[in-house]
Amino acid sequence: MVLYATDVTDVAQWRQLHGISRVALAHALSVSVSTIRRWETGRTRPGRALFVRLLEMMRHDVDDRLALTKLLIRQSRGLSALFDFSDVRLVCASQGLKDVWPNFCAMTELPFLPFLTDDARRLMADPTFVRKVRQGQLLAISGVADRHVSLETDPPFRHSWFATFRAYGPLILAELTYERCHASEEVGIRGVIRFGGKALEPAGHHLTQGSTLPIALN
Secondary structure, eight states: OOOOOOSGGGHHHHHHHHTOOHHHHHHHHTOOHHHHHHHHHTSOOOOHHHHHHHHHHHOTTHHHHHHHHHHHHHHOSSEEEEEETTTTEEEEEOHHHHHHOHHHHTOTTSBOGGGBOHHHHHHHTOHHHHHHHHTTSEEEEEEEESOSBOSOOSOOOOEEEEEEEEEETTEEEEEEEEEEOOTTSOOEEEEEEETTOOSOEEOOSOGGGOSSOOSOOO
C-alpha cells in the first residue's frame, strides 16, 4: 500500500515505507534531525511553507509527476532543463536546448556545482538561499546571464532565465527555462517568487554587486 500522507504525524510511516532516513529528510528540508523527530512524535509542527513542502514530498504520485516532467522537457522545442538542486546535476534537457548547447546537455553525469560561475555560483554558495529553497519558502527566481558554468562547452549567449523549485520525494529539482534576449540587457538577478506570492517580485540590486543574496528572505 502506498501511503499518501495528509498530516505531519504520517511522516515516520512515510519515511519507513520509502526507506528514507531522518538524516536524509532533514538534509532535504534544511532542518535538524531533532526537528524531524519532534514532528514525528507530535511535539511540534512545521510552519506553513515547510508543511506544504512536506506534503509535496509525500505525494503518492511522485514517480508519475517526475516522469511527466521529464517527458515534457525532453520533447520541448523551447530552451529548458531539469537539475538536481543538491549538486546542480543535469537530469534532462529539452531538444531545443540540445540544439544550442549540445555539449552541455550531454554532461548528465557531471555535478556542475564546482563549476558554477557568477550569479549561479553566488546563489548556491548562499546558505540562506539554499535553505529557503529546500524549505519551500522560495519557489522561483529569475535573472539574465550569458552562461552559468565555467566549463568550455558551447558558445555563450545573453539570455533571460527562470528557475522554479519543486520537491519530488526527498529530491528538490530546479526546472530552468531560457530565452534569448538583447545583448544590452544587464546581467543579474531580476526577481523572486516567495511562498504565498502571486507574482514575481523585484530582487533589488543585482547579485553582481555583492557576495551575498540581496533579497530579503525572512
